[in-house]
Amino acid sequence: MIHIHNAQKSYGEREVLNIESLDIDKGACFGLVGNNGAGKTTLFRALLDLIPLDAGIIAINDIQVSTSENWKEITGAFLDEGFLIDYLKPEEYFVYVGKTRGLTRDQTNQQLERFSELFGDEIIGQKRFIRDLSKGNQKKVGIAASFIGNPDVVILDEPFANLDPSSQFILRELIDEEHKNGVTFLISSHDLSHVTEICSRIVLLDRGKVVKDLKTNPSTLNELEDHFRRIKQ
């Protein structure tokens, strides 16, 4: 589904991304971990063609992201609040996102039903703009929007940060559900226990390089924790 080959990016002398080869299968749940500055967000931005690579190829479903725009139709993403139009009300925003994916108002609302538990009664039907919502609720809006139109690939940067504990569990169930429907997930997180629970494969980045590439098993969490403890020392 996703093919990364020899992807390189540096700012001046500082190398921020150098991935020789990384392939992610269709329907995988791919977890990305690493300390701040390891290159997680850079990798996601490159995947979404938000920054140009110095060298190398990134392709989603065999479409090279930097030369064609067709990958956008099968990709949903939420990296940060820079994806939200913050002066809209959540409903208005959802309708807009739905329209870009060719959905009518009703179809969009229908697709949002699965989020009713995550939203509680704080998002829909409020007279508030997105900019007036709390960080956690903004995050919920962004994540929900990335699911609209049922894309084949969903890319989420730190989806669990800022969410309250209940919402974190609801989100995990939602991701699991969609994963079963065949959606490919790319998720970065500092929360090691969440990623090891939901992801079948975990890649550890350090200074832009793939340091570990693990198939998740019961001992993965320990292995990751050990690694980060060692880096600290």
Add this chain to the structure above:
Amino acid sequence: MLEILRHSVLASLRGGFMRGGWGGKILLGIVGLYFTLLAIAVSYILPEMVNKHKPEDLSVISYTASFALYYILGDLAFRFASQELSSIQLRHYTLLPIPFKRLVNLILGKSLFNFLNLIALIVFLPFAKNLILPESGFFPSLWWLVFLIAILLGNTLLGTHLKRLFASNTKATLIKLVIIGLIALTEWYTDGALQSVSQFVFSPILSSPLALLFFAYPVLAYKWNHRYLLFNRYEERWRINDKKDGIWSKLDFNGESLLSILVANEWKLILRHKRTRSAILLTVLFLFYGVFFYKDDNIGSSMFIAVFMLGSGALNYGQYLIAWEARYFDGILTRPLQVEKFFLGKWRLLVLLNLIPFIFSLLYAFKNVELVPVHFAAALYNIGFNTYLLMFLSTYQRKPIDLNAGSALNYQGTSALQFLMIFPLILLPLVIYGLFSWPFGHYAGLLALVVFSVLSLAFHRTWIKGIATNFREKKYLMADSFRQRES
């Protein structure tokens, strides 16, 4: 205490338009210098004007007293509109062991030292020395100055207080307009009665120690501010107000097709932010530009005015066409929204921004019917060519604009580019018009403009494609620059 003052100086140096690159800084410097020079010039001209207009039997003090009421109200209104709220970020300090009262005193004290007060002193100190001192002697001039300073301090404080109370409130704006209207009407129908009232009330005060009583005004205003700030020390009390969607959202429209939703969203962007709203309101004011500047005898010179007047809305908004959306630019780039579509939405909005003023400008037909074809040609040019040019140039406007950091003098995003953009946008139509009207007459010039615009419109698809290609080349640079906003 000093440390907090140092922080607020640092904040103003490191924030706002000081971060906005050299264009903004130079602009700010020029504006400041300009007003200072203007004030000095006024302080020289004022005595002459007074000598010319003042009735012989009136003393200078009585004469100035007749304007006192206007000055007080006008100054207050201007402060309400333009004065920035001096806000030391209280939140950062409330946790420190500093008495809250002292923080409030600091905020209020700081607000007294502002540019407007400086300007007023530059104008009026020489005035008192040169005109009042020779005529009335030392003490009357002293009382006159005392009164002036009391009013300046009082207005500063009351202005900020009113602003704090009403700034986010649209009804207050309406009330303000009504009050100004009422004053203007009274003035109109009573033929200067207010002036006599003002003179009657203020001339005894201005020349006697009674002026000292007016220090009650700043003291009272200070008290109000103080009480209000103390009450609102808890953040939740003053944040509630902003959260309603307000009367502006009544003007929303919603579409069904993607294109109309794009236009509707952008319309909401305009309505839901103060800075864009004022850019558009300015357009309405510009529509009156012609009332003052059109001359009946020279229809040719009206071309410039027409292009400017009718295009100002699209210009004001269009120069930052993409930068307005800096906050969520990454979102735009990753959505399955064709770049061409994106620009088509923008084009429609720009057409709208040109069309609405044009329709209103038809009222100028009552002034001179010949203006209608001029307006038609100008509007057609603005729609047929300037819209594309604006969309093309907007990819070079890479300073992010954070619309939520709204304030009266927010020049975020301003750079030398703004000034350069004006030339092709305004001068080109004049060149085209001039080239044909000079040998063949006025209507040939108009016709040339119309033909040019229609031809340009015929290339609509080509323009949009070219603009989209240009955008695709520049998008990484733009995205990168837009991401540099403060987080």
